[in-house]
Amino acid sequence: MNIRFKKGLFRDRWFTVGFFLAVFFAALTLFGPALSPFDPWDMSFEPISPPTADHILGVNDGGQDIFSELLYAIRNTVVFGLISGLVALGLGVLIGIVAGWSGGLIDIILMRISDVFLAVPVIMVLILIAALFRPAPLFLALILAGFMWPTISKTIRAQTLSTREAPHIRAAQQMGGSSWYIIHRHLMPEIFPLYLIGFAAKCRMAVFMEASLAFLGLFDPSRKSLGMMISYAIKYYYLDIWWNWLLPPIACLSLLIMTVTFLAISLEKVLDPRLKDTLKESTA
Amino acid sequence: MIDSINHCTPRWLGMAVAFGLAALIMIYLSYSLPRLLPGDFVISMYSSSQVTLTSEQETELRDYYMEDPGFFKYALRLAHLDWGYSYAFLMPVSALFFSALPWTLLLLGTAHILSMFIGFVSGVEVAWRRDSWLEKGMVSTMTILEGVPEISTGVVLLVLFALHLEWFPASGATTAYAELSFWTKLIDIGYHLALPLLTLILAYFPGNFLLARNSMVMVIKKPYIMTAKAKGLPDRRIRYAHAARNALLPLVTRFGLRLAFIITGALVVERIFSYPGLGTLLFNAIKARDLPLIQSVVLVSSLMVLAIILCLEIIYRIIDPRVVYEH
Numbered sequence: 001m002n003i004r005f006k007k008g009l010f011r012d013r014w015f016t017v018g019f020f021l022a023v024f025f026a027a028l029t030l031f032g033p034a035l036s037p038f039d040p041w042d043m044s045f046e047p048i049s050p051p052t053a054d055h056i057l058g059v060n061d062g063g064q065d066i067f068s069e070l071l072y073a074i075r076n077t078v079v080f081g082l083i084s085g086l087v088a089l090g091l092g093v094l095i096g097i098v099a100g101w102s103g104g105l106i107d108i109i110l111m112r113i114s115d116v117f118l119a120v121p122v123i124m125v126l127i128l129i130a131a132l133f134r135p136a137p138l139f140l141a142l143i144l145a146g147f148m149w150p151t152i153s154k155t156i157r158a159q160t161l162s163t164r165e166a167p168h169i170r171a172a173q174q175m176g177g178s179s180w181y182i183i184h185r186h187l188m189p190e191i192f193p194l195y196l197i198g199f200a201a202k203c204r205m206a207v208f209m210e211a212s213l214a215f216l217g218l219f220d221p222s223r224k225s226l227g228m229m230i231s232y233a234i235k236y237y238y239l240d241i242w243w244n245w246l247l248p249p250i251a252c253l254s255l256l257i258m259t260v261t262f263l264a265i266s267l268e269k270v271l272d273p274r275l276k277d278t279l280k281e282s283t284a
Numbered sequence: 285m286i287d288s289i290n291h292c293t294p295r296w297l298g299m300a301v302a303f304g305l306a307a308l309i310m311i312y313l314s315y316s317l318p319r320l321l322p323g324d325f326v327i328s329m330y331s332s333s334q335v336t337l338t339s340e341q342e343t344e345l346r347d348y349y350m351e352d353p354g355f356f357k358y359a360l361r362l363a364h365l366d367w368g369y370s371y372a373f374l375m376p377v378s379a380l381f382f383s384a385l386p387w388t389l390l391l392l393g394t395a396h397i398l399s400m401f402i403g404f405v406s407g408v409e410v411a412w413r414r415d416s417w418l419e420k421g422m423v424s425t426m427t428i429l430e431g432v433p434e435i436s437t438g439v440v441l442l443v444l445f446a447l448h449l450e451w452f453p454a455s456g457a458t459t460a461y462a463e464l465s466f467w468t469k470l471i472d473i474g475y476h477l478a479l480p481l482l483t484l485i486l487a488y489f490p491g492n493f494l495l496a497r498n499s500m501v502m503v504i505k506k507p508y509i510m511t512a513k514a515k516g517l518p519d520r521r522i523r524y525a526h527a528a529r530n531a532l533l534p535l536v537t538r539f540g541l542r543l544a545f546i547i548t549g550a551l552v553v554e555r556i557f558s559y560p561g562l563g564t565l566l567f568n569a570i571k572a573r574d575l576p577l578i579q580s581v582v583l584v585s586s587l588m589v590l591a592i593i594l595c596l597e598i599i600y601r602i603i604d605p606r607v608v609y610e611h
């Protein structure tokens with residue numbers, strides 16, 4: 001399962017498209033500041049001017065270069081999504097494995113807790129905290145992660161339960177392998193594909209949340225973000241700026257969410273053991 | 285039979301307890317978080333808002349907030365619809381809330397029912413025609429649409445149909461100050477509803493479609509479908525009476541998982557089209573930093589969401605008599 005899945009993934013067209021888009025956005029995230037021609041907080045240019053050779057996408061109402069803004073905004077959104085997704089993944093895997101491996105009372109308690117977290121509408125908690133305390137984006141990303149882990153931990157737990165009974169795990173136990181040894185040597189690599197599925201799905205949710213929160217004006221206004229660029233640009237729709245100011249952040253946001261969606265859908269299709277036989281090639 | 289009842293009662297109770305706890309957490313957060321604000325509560329709550337308080341109002345407010353009512357009393361106040369007073373809108377919070385609620389319910393309810401219905405029927409039909417060009421095309425289109433967030437669809441529809449073509453109004457839920465008869469008023473409401481509704485349907489429908497199709501593809505392979513075919517039943521009867529009934533289940537269960545996207549999307553779409561529902565109310569409250577209003581809207585709408593998911597859980601048990609509950 002572990003070695004063969006790479007080949008299977010690239011046979012899926014969605015994965016290939018998603019992968020190359022992801023590489024593109026990763027490059028923009030890494031080299032964004034180096035690529036941007038101006039400082040995105042520099043307000044010294046002619047406000048609301050159309051694109052020129054210097055300013056590829058023109059200048060916004062605050063006299064800031066839109067292209068540089070866009071590069072920083074993509075960077076912020078991607079970083080938010082990755083951090084949130086990674087922390088949610090870490091929590092989900094840890095709790096899922098502990099619950100599935102130990103079973104009994106610990107399992108019941110952990111699963112009830114995740115039911116509670118699953119039910120809380122996380123956007124509302126985020127809005128409340130963001131409005132009251134105006135915390136740093138990193139803090140909001142962590143809170144979001146703190147509410148996103150239950151779906152991951154449930155799938156990981158289910159898979160742990162069935163893998164625990166497998167012959168090779170039994171054999172390892174018979175030979176006196178400790179729980180920790182078996183978990184990190186056998187169990188964790190074996191359910192690795194499930195991490196990827198959970199991670200892609202959570203990143204998608206986090207990017208979507210970040211854009212929406214920024215659009216609603218809940219982040220620090222000086223922090224560049226795709227959602228915030230859209231919400232500023234839409235105020236000037238009557239000025240015929242839609243193609244150089246409104247469209248770029250919309251297109252980037254859609255492409256970004258498409259990237260994670262494609263990856264999430266195709267990973268689930270190719271790697272989820274429960275869907276294996278039913279959803280193979282024909283979905284391409 | 286007795287065995288199965290014994291089996292499912294604790295599960296059901298477990299769900300109810302989980303939802304009750306989630307509701308308690310939300311109430312407790314909205315009770316305790318504002319109290320964690322540094323410094324004087326009234327100053328920190330109202331200094332950055334766009335209103336100036338008279339000294340009389342200030343002492344009144346301080347009296348209201350400084351006495352710590354205790355969590356129990358706070359919850360009791362909540363149940364009595366005593367949610368405080370919005371100083372940005374100069375109205376009791378509950379009045380603002382209940383004037384915005386019907387619009388949100390209208391928008392979200394219609395969007396949900398329509399996208400559920402369209403997604404389900406098209407998913408079932410497409411899964412039945414497995415491997416045709418129709419299936420491949422639909423699945424591709426829907427996968428792409430699933431990647432387009434409400435912000436983008438909403439803004440594109442607004443710019444295209446409301447601002448450039450001027451076919452639909454760009455904001456509001458009714459024509460302001462218009463004296464209309466009952467029927468023209470209904471048409472007016474529908475006319476204003478069209479664009480936000482279309483945005484939400486475009487956002488929800490692909491997910492429903494993909495889910496319905498995937499579960500239908502699995503159901504079709506089950507032996508009992510073969511039996512039904514062998515009995516010579518008409519196609520449509522097999523499709524809907526036998527297969528689709530079971531394919532409907534994941535749509536209901538996954539609702540809870542998609543919920544985070546649904547609420548967030550609804551907030552954003554209302555803001556884009558300035559639709560006078562809870563999302564716009566919340567947005568205006570955030571802009572004016574009207575904390576009592578933000579606090580109540582957030583809390584009450586999350587409680588309503590919890591109640592809705594709990595109802596869905598119960599409905600799920602009714603439409604699936606097998607009560608298989610996998611974790």
